[in-house]
Each structure stands twice: as structure tokens, then as C-alpha cells.
Amino acid sequence: MQPAAEAKLPAVPEPGIDLELQAHLELKSRLHAELLDRLNLSMIDKVEASELKRQISALVTSILETEGVQMRAAAFTSLVEELIFEVMGLGPLEPLLEDPTINDILVNSHDQVYVERFGMLEKSTVRFRDERHLLRIIDKIVSKVGRRIDESQPWVDARLEDGSRVNAIIRPCTVDGPALSIRKFSRSPLTLDRLIEQGALDHRAADILTAMVEARLNVLISGGTGSGKTTMLNAMSSFIDARQRIVTIEDAAELQLQQDHVVRLETRPANSEGQGAILQRDLVRNALRMRPDRIIVGEVRGAECFDMLQAMNTGHDGSMTTIHANSARDAVGRVEQMVTMVGADLPIKTIRSQIAAAIHIVIQLSRLSDGHRRVISISEITGMEDETITMQDIFVFKRQGISTSGQVLGKFVATGIRPKCYDLMRSAGIKLDPQMFQREEVLS
Template identity: 50%
Template structure:
């Protein structure tokens, strides 16, 4: 039989090996204790060098047993309990340590996985640029063909990865890189969202959206300032424009006509700013405006007659009031057999007629030359045999040329202009004419305005986010040095607001009949007199 020391060592090894169960002392230890093997050793005061046999000892408890007994003289009777207690405490500590460590381990694993995916995205992106090169941003490359090639390269690169990735991660990586390469990075999902009307990037880590007329922040962000600058460069370069330190502001457009404005440092102090005003893929119609409450049925019929009757119309309003949308709707009333020339800073109008010529201004090149302004295009359009001239926005000396066009037989022209109301519209028009540098007396300018402009359609964006036409005003004639105006339809504010703060009013007729009805009859267009009665809506 083995010595007590060997049996205790075996018990210790068994306890350390199992750890999941509470170990017990070797059963052979109990007979040894009963035989009194360690007891006399303790009582005799034996040491490790004592060669004497244990009195009354077992046959195998010879010198080695004496030595073992000397080493374990005190704890031998309670050895099993001591090792049981020690193993139990160790097991308890192990279990306690495992419980809090588990979520930490998961978080560490999730962080490592996120870093791996980001690293993989960077590798895939680099490989994609390496294989496709300049084709990615060439303006003449077919978009469908480019998308097919990008997705093919993505699939090839991902399939060659040594470490497998889940289907969900594969789809996410493919979508994010596709958005970055084929679209506009983290804002691409918002540009696809039909409910979003405006995307505002105030630095690479701050993005706001406009939905239902209200601003909301989102968690998406660009990787860094360089990522945002690459996206801005991609947008502006596709229409032949540039933005850099020498020209830190730019107006541009997306392929669908959405309006883009970008400002970069040093003008933008906290990082590059990008503002995109989205236009619906399917332009809003007059029925949409009626459903939204922007105009009434009677007003829509009246404006339809005014456009067909070749009246010169100015659509005015503040920024974001919906002037371009209203201009699109008004242009839809133009007969299909007329030649239309549109002039814009960035082509946004979406006319459905067949015979449309679209012109777009051009800024200076890098040498500061080659600019073509709205005024240049308005002058040139007069030589293009237009039936209608539509200017996206009059904001400078082009107002003089627009007035000249309206006064030289190009009736039915339409333009937009920023202002606070119908009266302010005329004042702004005067100011912009003076910007042309012509030394004209104010009265002469006002006579030109009164003669050229027939109707002002003023639009306002309300606090609830809705956009409403608030004035349909006739420009009558000069009385002394003042241009007289006459409201045909005005917005009724007396209806107030509902419990959600939404405006309840609408356009109502004033009861006055415009004097230009006779001019409309020359184009064989008549208007039902009941439209102007006060009870009409």
C-alpha cells in the first residue's frame, strides 16, 4: 500500500484535475488513520529522518510512512476536509469570475469583429479602386454597366477572404461599399428615402434630415473630413464644377435634379457643409398640391388659365417655400406645341413637354475665366426662337434682361424670385435691375416692371412645415410713382391651427376680378366668373 503522503498527493491531483466536483480524500486514508499510522508519529515527535516504524503500524508503514507522518502530523486527520474546502473555494472563485467576464468577453469579441469588418471594407475598397480605376468617376460610363462591374469585383474580393464572414456581414459590407463607390456614402440611404426632402451635413460627424417639414438628426456619419470631401468632389465633378480653397463654395445638382450646395474650409469653420434639396423622381402635379392644401381647386383652375393665356408670372417666396415645385406645376400647363427654353444655375426643372431646350450657367474655371451667367443665357435665349422663357431663379442683373424678354413679345414667361411678399417682389426686382449698372431712373424701371409682369404667385413655408400659396396677386399699372397691386386670392388665416399645430386655412377669392382677363381672351382663354366669387374655394 502506498504511503500517506502519496495518497494525499494523489487526492490533491484529483481535486485540481476535476475542479467541477467537490473532491474527497482518498478512501485509503481513513483506514490509515484508524490504524493509527500518523498518530504515534505525532505523539513520538518523529521527524523526517526518524527511521523507526510506527508503533502498531500497518505492515507497509515503514520508514517512508514515518516520514510522511512527520510531514503531515497535524493536518492528517482533517486532510480530506482541508482539501475539500480549498477546492470548493477555488471552484466558487472560478464560477464568480466567469459570470461578470462573459459579457466583457462578448464585447471584446464584438469590438474585434467590428475592427475586422472595417479593415475588410478598407481592403475591398482599395482593391476595387485598383481594379476599376478611373472608370469609377468617369462621366461617360454607363451607370448600369458600372454597377455590374463593381458588384462583380466586390463578390470576387469577398470570396477570396481567408476568414469566413457571415451572410449578414457580407450583405452589409457590399451595401456600404456600393453606396460609397456608386453613391454618396452614408447619405445614400437618405437620398433613396422618398420621405426625406432635404439632407444637411454640418461636418463629417453631423447629419440632419428634413422630413414632413421638420428637422431631425441621424446617427450616420462620414468616416472623416477627407471622406466627406471626396463625396463633395464626386458630386460637383460630374457636372464639370469644382470646389477647392480658391473656390470654396459651389452650387451643383445630382443626376435626378436635386439641388446641391457645398461650402468647405476655410469658409466653413467646423468642417465642410453639404446641403442637398431632394426633388421627387416623379414630379409633383397640381393634384398633389391640391391634396397637400397648397392651393385650392379654384386657384388651380385659375392658374391653369393664366399660363395658357400667356401671362408673365413671377413665383416668389422665401428659401424652401416650394417655389421650384410650384414653377414645375405651372410649366405643366404650357401647351405641348410650344418651344420652351429653360435657364438655370443648376438644372432642376422637370418639364414633361417634348420641345424643351435646357440651358445651365457655368462658373469660372481654375484660371478665373470662362464664366457664363444667367444674364448671358437670357440674352442668348432671345435668339433661339422661344415661345416661353423659364428662368429657374432671378437673383442678379439678369432681372433686367428678363424684363426685356417679357416686354419684347415673349409673353408667357415664368421665373422665381426670393421675397417676403408681393410688394417686396417688385422692390427686389427694381434692386436687381439697378445691379445691371444701367443708370436708369426708378420710375422707368417701375414702368418696365408694371408693363412686363402680370401676376405674382407668392408662397410661404409655415411653422408646421407645410408650404402654401398665400397670395395670387395681379400687377395692374402705375399710379404716379407707385405700382398698384390687386389680390385675387389670399390665404385665410382666421381658421387657425388644429391640436397638432397644423394650419387649417386655405386660399379664398377676394371677390375682385383681374383686369388681365381681356389679355387672356386674345389667346382664346376664358375664365369662369364664379371663380372670383367670395363663396368659391
């Protein structure tokens, strides 16, 4: 992609677009092309931001004087900042990335950008000049992590420097031009205490989740897209003993573990010849040779689930992973389906007994209609009855209705069942008040 080529094409006003905005975008595009010609791009990373801003301001002033363009001071300052974003950062996306209230940035096309703020979607005023502008930003993102996107590979998973998750997809797989999705992560990782403050769970649930991690129980975190699975995994992992060796395996490295003794592994897509792909299953098998105390897989999607179960069943207690599913029972069913992807002709009873022996706890998360993310249930896998995996809920979120402002009303309650793993936690020296499991009734 050649960024400077944008300015050589004739400007054609787009229907339905504010002419003043269109003129501003055209001006910024011309100035950007001029800056790319005049600046020493190899030295940009070595120049302090204040000096770079001074140089860009001087160049922009010179160019505007040559073109006879007059501009108010505030508009000029804003234009210089936008150009710095274009040269050093990700252009129009930079203000959205800097906004701490935004969780997701969703670019449907070059002129339609949405953001998720406090769990609710809203349309942003940000837009790109055209498809090539958006493609240039996408290319800048994926090339930094050694990945590519083109007609032969029209979609890609990547990450930003801060760990934010990125997915991009372009023509011919998209009808209306390139689409980009960015899942931002808090620069200060969310803790269980902060999740309690946000209403995702209560103190009792946090206490038992902490105890489960410290007692080295194997945990499966389940939920839909955007329900907070990775956030919960990060929060729970903070209670892993710092003396233990942790190996993380992800498609795009985004976990924010706080311990020092962590080895982070990441998959790799195939090259342009279709060779060299490294799958999660390859990394899980390799991790078994790295003397890990715990293995954390960002998300299981396929045959690597079988190797994950083997790790959990062969001395790597306290391992954790996430999965897409609508309920705890569905999560177990999905694990079963993934194991069958291995291709081995295993009896269904054997597969289910492996699951029942490997996974102790399933945590179900959901993003509710009011945008809040909550723990819906904490369930324990108790074993097998004939060919059926048996489970029991320990805590559940009971909905009680919706307020006049649209907020989902409900309460996190104990089911009255004391988990079988309670004895395991006690034997690990963890003290929990058995009264926390006392059954609660919730009036509808």
C-alpha cells in the same frame, strides 16, 4: 483627392462616437481601399450591377478571410451594399437619395447629417468616416458636372444626374469642415393636382393658374428658401402649349419640363484662372436670339432681371421666373433693386413702369411652421399710380390658428376682386366661372 490614401492613416477613435460604429467605418474604409486597388475601375460602368455585386462579394469574402474577420450574413450583405455605394455611387448618401420620403439632405459635418422628411427636420444615423471621406464624395459630385471645389473656390452649386440641386462649401469658409446640402426632386414631377392633394392650393386657384399660363401671362413666383418655388414653376409649365419653343436658363439645371421643344441653358463658373464665367445675364440675352416663344429663368438674382423684363416686354409673353422674397410686394421691390444693379442711370419711375408692364401675376409661396408648403397669395399687378406700382390680391390663404397636433389651420379664399387679366383670358378662349372670384368670409 486620393481616396485610397484614407486607409494608410492610423485610426483614431473620435470622442463621443460609438466604438462599434467606428470599427465598422474603419473596416469599410480598408475594404474600399483594397477594392480600388483590385477592381478595374475603367470597366465598372460597363458591368451589370448583379455581376459587380458578385465580384465585390467575392473580393470582400477573400479579404475578410485573410484578416480573420467573421461576420453574420445580414451584416455581410449590408457591408457589400455599402461598398457598392462607395465604388459606384455617393457612399453613405445613397440610402438617403433612394428614400422617397426625404426632400432635403443636410450635411453639417462628416458626423452630423440631417434630413427633411414631410417638411420637418430630423437627425439621421448616417455619417462619414472623416472629413476626407466627405470631401471625396463632394468632389465626385461636382466633377461629374465639370465644376470644381478647392481652397481658391471653396463653394459650388451643382446637380445630381436626377436633377437634384447640390450646394457644397468647404474650409476655409466653413469652421467645422465641409458642408453639403442636397435638395431632392421627385422622380415624377409634382402636378397641380398633387399640390391640391397636399393642401398647397385649391381647385379654383389651380384653375386660374392654369388659365394664366395658357393665356400667356408673365408670372413671377416668389417665396423663401424651400417654399416650393421650383416645384410650382414645374407644375405650371406643364400647361404650356407643346407647339411652343421654350428656353430655360438656370444656374444648375433642375427644371423638369414635360414638353419636347425645350432648350436648356446653364451658367458656368470661372475657371482656375478666373476666366470663362458665363452668367445668367449672358444666357438671357443669348436666348433672345434663339426664337423662343417663352423664356423661363430658374431664379433671378441680379442684373439678368433687367434683360428678363425686356424679354417680357418685347413679345415673349408667358415667360416665368422665381425670386426670393417674403411677400408679393417685397418681390416687386426686389425686382426693382435688381434692375438698378445694371448700372444704367434710369429714373425710378421708368424702372417701375417697366416692371408694371412686364409682370402680370405674382404668386407668393411659404413653408409654414408645420412644414407644409402653401400658396399664400395670388396677386395681380394692375399698373401705376404716380410712381407707385399698384397690386391687388385675387386669392389669399387666411390662417385660422394651429391644431393640437401643431398643424396650421386655414383656408384659401377669394378676395372678391375679379382680376383685370380676366378679360385677357377670355379673349384667349379660356372660360372661367366669374363666381369663383366671389368674396368669402372666414371666421377667426
